[in-house]
Amino acid sequence: MNLANLLKIALKALRRNKLRAFLTMLGIIIGVASVIAMLAIGQGSKQSIQGQLSAMGSNMIVIRPNSNLQAGARLDATSVQTLTLEDVKALQKKGTFLSAVSPSASARGQVIYGNNNWPTSIQGVNTQYLDIIREWKLSAGANFSEKDINTEAKVCLLGQTVVNNLFQHGEEPVGKYVRFAKIPFLVIGILSVKGENAFGQDQDDIIIAPYTSVQKRILSTIYFQNIYASALDENTTEAASAEISSIIRTSHRLKPSDEDDFAVRTMQELIKTFSSTSQLLTILLAVIASISLVVGGIGIMNIMYVSVTERTREIGLRMSLGAKGRDILFQFLTEAILISITGGLLGVTLGITATRMVTYFLSWPTLILESSILLSFLVCVITGIFFGYYPALKASKLDPIEALRYE
Amino acid sequence: MNQNILQLNEIKRDFIMGSETVHALKGISFNVASGEFLTIMGSSGSGKTTLLNILGCLDKPSEGSYLLDGIDVSKLSRNELAIIRNSKIGFVFQTYNLLPRTSAIENVELPLMYNRAVSGRERRQRAMEALEAVGLSDRMYHMPNQLSGGQQQRVAIARAMINQPVMILADEATGNLDSRTSYSIMALLQDLNQRQKRTIVFVTHEPDIASFSNRTIVLKDGKLLRDHINENRRSATEVIAALPKAEEA
Numbered sequence: 054m055n056l057a058n059l060l061k062i063a064l065k066a067l068r069r070n071k072l073r074a075f076l077t078m079l080g081i082i083i084g085v086a087s088v089i090a091m092l093a094i095g096q097g098s099k100q101s102i103q104g105q106l107s108a109m110g111s112n113m114i115v116i117r118p119n120s121n122l123q124a125g126a127r128l129d130a131t132s133v134q135t136l137t138l139e140d141v142k143a144l145q146k147k148g149t150f151l152s153a154v155s156p157s158a159s160a161r162g163q164v165i166y167g168n169n170n171w172p173t174s175i176q177g178v179n180t181q182y183l184d185i186i187r188e189w190k191l192s193a194g195a196n197f198s199e200k201d202i203n204t205e206a207k208v209c210l211l212g213q214t215v216v217n218n219l220f221q222h223g224e225e226p227v228g229k230y231v232r233f234a235k236i237p238f239l240v241i242g243i244l245s246v247k248g249e250n251a252f253g254q255d256q257d258d259i260i261i262a263p264y265t266s267v268q269k270r271i272l273s274t275i276y277f278q279n280i281y282a283s284a285l286d287e288n289t290t291e292a293a294s295a296e297i298s299s300i301i302r303t304s305h306r307l308k309p310s311d312e313d314d315f316a317v318r319t320m321q322e323l324i325k326t327f328s329s330t331s332q333l334l335t336i337l338l339a340v341i342a343s344i345s346l347v348v349g350g351i352g353i354m355n356i357m358y359v360s361v362t363e364r365t366r367e368i369g370l371r372m373s374l375g376a377k378g379r380d381i382l383f384q385f386l387t388e389a390i391l392i393s394i395t396g397g398l399l400g401v402t403l404g405i406t407a408t409r410m411v412t413y414f415l416s417w418p419t420l421i422l423e424s425s426i427l428l429s430f431l432v433c434v435i436t437g438i439f440f441g442y443y444p445a446l447k448a449s450k451l452d453p454i455e456a457l458r459y460e
Numbered sequence: 461m462n463q464n465i466l467q468l469n470e471i472k473r474d475f476i477m478g479s480e481t482v483h484a485l486k487g488i489s490f491n492v493a494s495g496e497f498l499t500i501m502g503s504s505g506s507g508k509t510t511l512l513n514i515l516g517c518l519d520k521p522s523e524g525s526y527l528l529d530g531i532d533v534s535k536l537s538r539n540e541l542a543i544i545r546n547s548k549i550g551f552v553f554q555t556y557n558l559l560p561r562t563s564a565i566e567n568v569e570l571p572l573m574y575n576r577a578v579s580g581r582e583r584r585q586r587a588m589e590a591l592e593a594v595g596l597s598d599r600m601y602h603m604p605n606q607l608s609g610g611q612q613q614r615v616a617i618a619r620a621m622i623n624q625p626v627m628i629l630a631d632e633a634t635g636n637l638d639s640r641t642s643y644s645i646m647a648l649l650q651d652l653n654q655r656q657k658r659t660i661v662f663v664t665h666e667p668d669i670a671s672f673s674n675r676t677i678v679l680k681d682g683k684l685l686r687d688h689i690n691e692n693r694r695s696a697t698e699v700i701a702a703l704p705k706a707e708e709a
Contacts, residue, residue, distance in 0.1 A: 370553075373518060373545060374619075375542050375543065377539045377542040454518050457557070
């Protein structure tokens with residue numbers, strides 16, 4: 054018996070019991086739809102976390118001083134000062150996996166404009182920090198130049214939060230002077246809005262200035278709190294991080310037995326930690342959803358058994374007319390697969406619709422991967438074959454004499 | 461007429477029921493020539509049904525040989541038996557056994573569905589011809605529940621003929637029909653037998669029906685009791701004509 058005939062017979066059998074076929078399919082429909090929706094929600098939250106972390110600069114590497122043993126006493130990390138311009142220059146010269154390196158010196162304090170003031174922090178960096186390391190655009194004005202760094206120029210870039218608090222009447226900030234630690238800084242640019250980072254800190258509550266200006270004019274120090282670097286791409290962050298360690302160890306003239314007096318942190322590590330959490334969530338959701346798919350499969354098996362029993366006489370007749378066991382097996386298998394494929398297709402449709410509705414009504418981030426659609430559909434077809442096989446096998450093994458006389 | 465379609469030699473069939481062995485057939489031998497109209501008679505328990513199952517290749521004899529159209533059926537596998545049933549035997553059942561909610565023509569097509577050599581177009585063509593031959597050309601697309609018992613049995617006969625079998629095997633084919641309709645079915649079978657030279661084996665327990673065939677075999681207790689040629693064979697058409705006038709079945 055060829056495929057077209059098998060399909061015809063299966064369709065006819067399903068049409069005879071439309072409601073029953075639909076109810077059987079419903080199990081599969083709900084199973085497939087929930088797998089797709091759950092995976093979409095899991096993937097969506099994963100992507101959104103990754104996106105937020107990437108917005109901080111996914112290639113970014115932070116180097117900070119680390120507490121080390123001095124005269125037998127462990128010192129607090131923040132009070133340790135080991136990073137200098139020498140380190141920055143060494144990294145810039147020797148780093149092969151680094152696209153940019155910037156020192157960072159920051160101070161907290163009140164910024165004043167006219168009769169408004171606002172507590173914020175000022176971060177001194179070089180010209181590469183915004184462009185390359187943070188990939189942070191300006192919404193107005195221009196970045197400072199190398200010349201500004203060399204001359205310790207009193208220029209600054211304001212974050213949007215600072216602008217909102219100092220310029221409450223909509224004045225144009227660029228070209229105005231703001232005072233920080235009694236020093237007047239000329240505003241030469243406004244940073245574009247970056248929003249909160251993954252930890253809920255307002256990234257726009259900041260003033261950016263040349264590191265020399267902050268270091269010399271405000272902090273009066275030769276040390277930096279941090280050095281920021283950027284790896285060439287996401288895949289080289291590991292290598293870059295190792296390279297940085299070795300360069301700074303050399304620069305700090307540490308003996309092999311000495312422990313690092315600095316620490317290197319990459320954003321990738323952070324992303325990995327968060328991703329693994331959401332990955333776990335995704336798997337958990339998918340497993341729960343798969344259970345409903347299996348339950349749907351059992352529904353198919355159940356109804357196929359009923360169908361085989363109901364149609365025992367038909368099976369006997371077909372056998373007496375020359376149907377081989379194989380023909381009967383395929384007939385019932387086709388029916389089961391047809392139920393599961395139709396259910397699968399409807400489930401995919403329902404799953405996508407449900408996902409869209411979750412995004413629309415609940416504003417949850419969702420992401421439907423083609424692979425998850427393919428996966429759930431395949432699982433559903435395999436379920437159909439698996440759970441349809443035993444009833445079909447039972448049908449194919451019937452004795453035609455007994456089947457014909459079955460009441 | 462000389463060629464033997466069926467050759468049964470010392471057929472035995474035993475069934476094991478728990479610890480007891482039941483000998484349903486105790487050595488039966490007879491031949492059926494091409495073009496014969498044979499009735500097999502016997503009371504219940506005579507082994508009639510068992511013999512029918514063996515003749516129909518639904519069952520195999522425990523002992524003895526059964527040659528159908530020259531093929532020794534007793535040595536074939538389940539699948540090979542299915543092929544034999546498909547190509548050499550046309551079944552007609554007491555309860556018609558038409559697929560419900562399936563049109564007459566699709567019911568007639570059914571045996572050819574299991575024959576890969578026949579295309580869909582040829583299948584439909586042959587089904588139409590078979591239905592015309594049984595006088596149902598105006599009922600082709602009716603469902604079984606829209607047909608009378610006699611008409612359903614005609615559909616079943618058309619189905620039995622479509623694969624051009626060497627033998628039509630009818631099991632109490634008139635058992636569920638009133639006598640007028642029974643006669644018209646017998647008339648149809650006689651017509652097929654005489655005009656198309658079809659070999660027909662008809663199992664029944666009604667002597668009335670057996671009188672339309674040209675040979676009768678009577679079974680008793682698993683043995684052949686009598687095998688005789690009907691000298692005064694009746695014509696079903698004439699019997700119907702002699703009946704008091706009633707509406708057409």
